[in-house]
Amino acid sequence: MSTPRNPSTTPTFHAWVLKQTTRDDAVGDLARDYRTGVKRGIHGRASSPDGLIKILHAQRAIPAALEAASRLKEEWMREPKQAQGNPFSDPAAPLTVRVRLERWVGDYAQEIGSVDFDARAVFDSQHLDSIGTDQSDLDWVFYAAVANGLIENHDGPFTVEVPEDLAEYIEHRENAGMTEAYPSAAEALAATRVDHLQAKLQQTLAEAERLRAAIVEAENALSAAGRAAPPVIRAELEASAD
Structure with missing residues (x-):
C-alpha cells in the first residue's frame, strides 16, 4: 500500500490559486475574482485547472479571464508533482x-x-x-x-x-x-436527503396554504353575492388543500 501524501505539505489546486492573489498581473486578477466567487457562493472550489476553466465558461467570463486561466494552467502543470499534491486529499474538494x-x-x-x-x-x-x-x-x-x-x-x-x-x-x-x-459519506448523504425532504415539505405546506387562501377568497366572493359555497365544491376545494 502506498503512503498517502501529507496534505499539509502538498497544497491543493484551490489553495495554490489562492496563493496567486498577491500577484500584480492578469493571473492575480483571476485568482482574486476566483476567491471572491468562492467566498460569496457564486461557484464552488476548482479542484483542477480544467475545473476552473469550466467555472469561467459557466460564468461567461471575458476572453482575458480565459487567457489568464490558460496561463495559470501552464504554470500549475510546471509545478513539481509533489508540490501539486492530489486535490482530493482535501475532504471538501468537490467531484x-x-x-x-x-x-x-x-x-x-x-x-x-x-x-x-x-x-x-x-x-x-x-x-x-x-x-x-x-x-x-x-x-x-x-x-x-x-x-x-x-x-x-x-x-x-x-x-x-x-x-x-x-x-x-x-x-x-x-x-x-x-x-x-467512507464512513462519513452515508451520514453526509443522509443529511442532504433530510434537508431535501424538509424543503419539499415546506413547499407542500406553502401550496396547501395557498389553496386554503383560495378557498377563503372564493367563499368571500360568494358571500358578497349573497350565496353560499355549494357543499360539493367546498369539499373538493378542501380535499385539494389537504
Whole structure:
C-alpha cells in the first residue's frame, strides 16, 4: 500500500490559486475574482485547472479571464508533482458531475439542458472496486443523486459525463488505502436527503396554504353575492388543500 501524501505539505489546486492573489498581473486578477466567487457562493472550489476553466465558461467570463486561466494552467502543470499534491486529499474538494438532460425525438436523444452537482459524497459512499476503471456507465451516479436530493429527477433520457478529475479521485483513494466506502459519506448523504425532504415539505405546506387562501377568497366572493359555497365544491376545494 502506498503512503498517502501529507496534505499539509502538498497544497491543493484551490489553495495554490489562492496563493496567486498577491500577484500584480492578469493571473492575480483571476485568482482574486476566483476567491471572491468562492467566498460569496457564486461557484464552488476548482479542484483542477480544467475545473476552473469550466467555472469561467459557466460564468461567461471575458476572453482575458480565459487567457489568464490558460496561463495559470501552464504554470500549475510546471509545478513539481509533489508540490501539486492530489486535490482530493482535501475532504471538501468537490467531484463535479455534469448530467445532460435529454428527450426523445424519434429514435434520437436530443439534449434540452444540463445540471452540474458535487457528487463527492456519492462516490465516497461506494467501495472503490464498484467504481472501477471502466466509467462507460455512470447512470447509478444520477440515480443516487436523485435519491439523496442532490438533484431533481428527470423524466426522460440522460447522459452522465465522466468527471475530468475522476482518475485523480481514484488515485487518491488508492494511495490512501481507502478501498472501503467512507464512513462519513452515508451520514453526509443522509443529511442532504433530510434537508431535501424538509424543503419539499415546506413547499407542500406553502401550496396547501395557498389553496386554503383560495378557498377563503372564493367563499368571500360568494358571500358578497349573497350565496353560499355549494357543499360539493367546498369539499373538493378542501380535499385539494389537504
